[in-house]
Amino acid sequence: MNFENTGISLDGIPSAEEVQWRPVEPGLKKVKLYGWAIWWVIIFMVSAAVMFFIPGLMQINIGMAVFAVLATLCWFHSFSIGKSLMYKAFSIREHDILYRTGWIFRSIKAIPFNRVQHCSVSAGVLGRKFEVRSIRLFTSGGFAADVLIPGLNPQTATDLQEWILNKIHQDGRAD
Amino acid sequence: MEEQIDFSKPQRQPIQAIVQALLKSFASALKSIWPFALAYIFNLKSQDNPRKNTVWLILMLGLSAFIVGYTLIEFFYLRFMIRDKELVIKKGFFIKRELVIPFEKIQAIHLDRDWLQRLLGIAKVSIDTPGTTHTEERFFLTNSMAKALRDAILNQPISHTVSESAEEAHLPVINLSGKDLFKLGISANFLKAMLVLLGFAIARADDLSGITGKTSWDWVEWIEEKTAGGTVLLIASGITIILVVSILISFGLVILKYGNFSMLQTTKGFHIRSGLINVREKLVPFKKVQFISWEANWIRRHIPYYLFHFHIIGDHEISDKWRIAVPVTRPAFFPLLFQHYHPELPKGTPFLTMSGAYVGRNILYAAVFSIAAILISWLLGWEQALWLGVIFPLWVIRSIIHRKNFKAAISTEAIQINHSIFSKSHSLLRWDKVVSVLVKQNIFQRHRRLATLVLFTGGGKVELPYIQLSDANRLRDYALYKVED
Structure with missing residues (x-):
């Protein structure tokens, strides 16, 4: 069996470092903050109920300590949402799409269009209220290999979906 | 002997398969109610509350009757047919469902026969489809019908003739001797x-x-x-x-x-059959193999014996129970297994290693975890909590060995990851099989300009942890270039 093992020349290969990043819509921050605010209200209420019903916990110093811990966590969480949104961005190239995310744990995921099986646009109640949509690109690699880009303008999301579907069909015909 | 089956007309499961369907329903129900059944038997002996026993008995009989009824209805309402290169499955009485699977989306068809199914002359047919909308459809057919359906989907003529001698054309690749x-x-x-x-x-x-x-x-x-x-x-x-x-x-x-393991080669793929009592069959189409891997545990690596895996599309979503590994008991088997994918990368191929920072991070994690474990155990009143301190050196030694033995050999066509701690593992991935690429960094990695590269395929992922950020970016760009070219 003939086996060649030539060295890799990376000259001329386009780099994903030199792309124009497009940030997500500012409305996404409101969607995230309002969405989490509901959960934080529930967490505060459950904590208060636990302190009220369990004998011995209904003390002012314990109450203050629990409130301080929860308030700090809540503040840090909303701060981290704001920070992470500053880094969230996407970029579309001729043959692939790149998505950048994370504040503490940063990542850049790239999906070539010829590996996309299909794509969907979605919006929750808050997303519809604040005019933001999410687009999900499905691959054969399952959930971990897919990419979900949140915080897109509704028109951009629809145009992008249509463009990607056309691209998939074109690639299919070329095959 | 030949049998003509017209799959363009709706077909149903054979009547003998109802035994299997009922047994499966009872087995899953028993898994949930067996502690209650035991409690009932113990209560029966004590005779302290006969009314309570009657309620339990009625509940259990009612549940059993419901299971039998539901299974029978679902069994008789399942139909399937082939229509315009699509497999159409209609099922359900209470909730009606029609599933249309285009042939090109079918990744694998498994035929499994355990001892009972062999006795009844039936086989379980499982259809794998890819992606997050992954659906694995399962139903029972007679052996001849199952083979006819498999061949009809793979060869595509709707009216298909089953010949018992069809498998004679298959070439044996691996057979295991008693030794x-x-x-x-x-x-x-x-x-x-x-x-x-x-x-x-x-x-x-x-x-x-x-x-x-x-x-x-x-x-x-x-x-x-x-x-x-x-x-x-x-x-x-x-x-x-x-x-x-x-x-x-x-x-x-x-x-x-x-037991009874055999691997045959057809023009389209490998046909693997394994199992002494529960027989499992798997067809591995050459084109659907995403990456390959082979591993040996801490005993087998010295013989050396390996278990070889073909990772096909959708493989990562099925449980280990349904995966069939190929036992490689002789080095001569390897070229046969590599031939339709890519040969193993030879020694001397340029390779990447993990950064020493990987060990540094693990020392930090091991220290934090060991101290936390000792403190928690001590607070819970365990006097010998200090023994947990042994976690620290074991963790650190493990990370040193892992880092030392990790090598990612890179060629123009493929990447091969070799790593070992106690067991020895190898993964070989062709660049053109990548579906998406992820470069990720935690704070620790960012300060040292390191990153973890994850290459996703339709059959699972291959990871290169703690490599230089510049190498991770260059490999990502190269993978995208190979996929898009």
Whole structure:
């Protein structure tokens, strides 16, 4: 069996470092903050109920300590949402799409269009209220290999979906 | 003997398959209600509350009747047919569902036959489809019908003739001799079997605590009490018995799994058949193989025996139980397994290693975890909590060995990851099989300009942790170039 093992020349290969990043819509921050605010209200209420019903916990110093811990966590969480949104961005190239995310744990995921099986646009109640949509690109690699880009303008999301579907069909015909 | 089956007309499951369907329903129901059934039997003996017993009996009989009724209705309402290169499955009485699977989306068709199915002359047909909307459809057919359906989907003529001699065209690739099977059985990881056995015993002891009045921890204390006055010989005998039982169990499991193993080659793929009692068959189409891997446990790596895996589309979404590994008992088997994918990268191929920062991070994690474990155990009143300090050196040694043995060999067409700690693993991925690429960094990696590169395929992922950020970016760009070119 003939086996060649030539060295890799990376000259001329386009780099994903030199792309124009497009940030997500500012409305996404409101969607995230309002969405989490509901959960934080529930967490505060459950904590208060636990302190009220369990004998011995209904003390002012314990109450203050629990409130301080929860308030700090809540503040840090909303701060981290704001920070992470500053880094969230996407970029579309001729043959692939790149998505950048994370504040503490940063990542850049790239999906070539010829590996996309299909794509969907979605919006929750808050997303519809604040005019933001999410687009999900499905691959054969399952959930971990897919990419979900949140915080897109509704028109951009629809145009992008249509463009990607056309691209998939074109690639299919070329095959 | 030839049988003509017209799949363009709706077909249903054979009547003998109803035995299998009912048994499966009962087995899953019994898994949920067996502690209650035991409680009922114990209550029956005590005769202290006959009215309560009657309620329990009615509930159990009612549940059984419901299961039988539901299974029968669902069984008779399942139909399937082939229509314009699509497999159409209609099922359900209460909730009607029509599933249309285009042939090109079908990744694999598995035919499995356990002892009961062989007795009934039927086979379980499983259809794999890819992606997050992954659906694995399962139904039962007669052996001839199952083979006809498989061939009809793979060869595509709707009216298909089944010939019993069709498999004669298949070329044998691997067959295991009795000696191979024995060596494979004896080299199984018996420590894993021992842990599984202990885990099972603890879970069942806790399940039965309502009846026996003793939890798993109470049983441990009971054994401690009984062995406190025992001699060293008694304790050594106990340990030897546990080891022998674990070895016998793991040996038996391997024989059951790989007995009658055969691997045949057709023009489209490998046809793997394995199992002494529960026979599993898998067709591995050459084109659907995403990446390949082979591994040896801490015993087999010295023989050397390997288990070889073909990772096909959708493979990562099925449980280990349904995966079939190919036992490689002779080095001569390797070229046969590589030939339709990519040869193993030779020694001397340029390679990447993990950064030394990987060990540094693990020292930090191990220290934090060990101190937390000692503190928590001490606060809970365990006097020998300091023993948990042994976690620290073990963790650090493991990370040093892992870093030392990790190598990612890179060629223009493929990447091969070799790593070992106690066991030895190799993964080989062709660049053109990548579906998406991820470069990720935590704070620790960002400060040192390191990154972890993840290459996703339709059959799972291959990861290169703690490599230089510049290398990760260059490999990502190269992977995208190879996929898009």
